[in-house]
Amino acid sequence: xxxxxxxxxxxxxxxxxxxxxxxxxxxxxxxxxxxxxxxxxxxxxxxxxxxxxxxxxxxxxxxxxxxxxxxxxxxxxxxxxxxxxxxxxxxxxxx
Numbered sequence: 001x002x003x004x005x006x007x008x009x010x011x012x013x014x015x016x017x018x019x020x021x022x023x024x025x026x027x028x029x030x031x032x033x034x035x036x037x038x039x040x041x042x043x044x045x046x047x048x049x050x051x052x053x054x055x056x057x058x059x060x061x062x063x064x065x066x067x068x069x070x071x072x073x074x075x076x077x078x079x080x081x082x083x084x085x086x087x088x089x090x091x092x093x094x095x
Contacts (some may be wrong), residue, residue: 001040001053001054001055001056001067001088001089001092002053002055002056002057002060002086002087002088002089003051003052003053003054003086003087003088003089004050004054004060004067004084004085004086005010005049005050005051005084005086006048006049006050006052006082006083006084006085007048007049007082007083007084008047008050008074008078008080008083009046009048009078009079009080010042010046010047010048010074010077010078010079011046011077011078011079012045012046014046014077015042015044015046016075017077018042018046018083019042021073021074021077022040025070025073028048028070028092029070032054032063032066032067033054033059033062033063034054034055034056034059034060034063035052035053035054036053036054036055037051037052037053037092038050038051038052038053039051039052046079048080048094051061053089053092056077056086057086057088060086062067067082067084
């Protein structure tokens with residue numbers, strides 16, 4: 001399993017609009033090949049992080065174009081381009 005962790009910053013006052021866009025894109029995001037889990041967290045100031053768990057690094061890399069297209073839909077509410085890093089998942093626990 002592989003995690004793509006993306007930090008972002010939304011423009012001031014755009015949290016509600018960004019959340020609405022995100023919710024409208026749920027099926028598009030979850031339909032990406034290899035997608036296992038998608039978590040998006042955001043503070044009141046618009047700083048946030050996406051953690052996307054996929055089946056492999058290769059799948060994550062192959063999704064790069066679709067991911068870029070998804071982020072492009074937030075261009076009007078993003079303060080700057082998001083910054084992504086990838087990691088091998090060594091634990092994925094939940095209750």
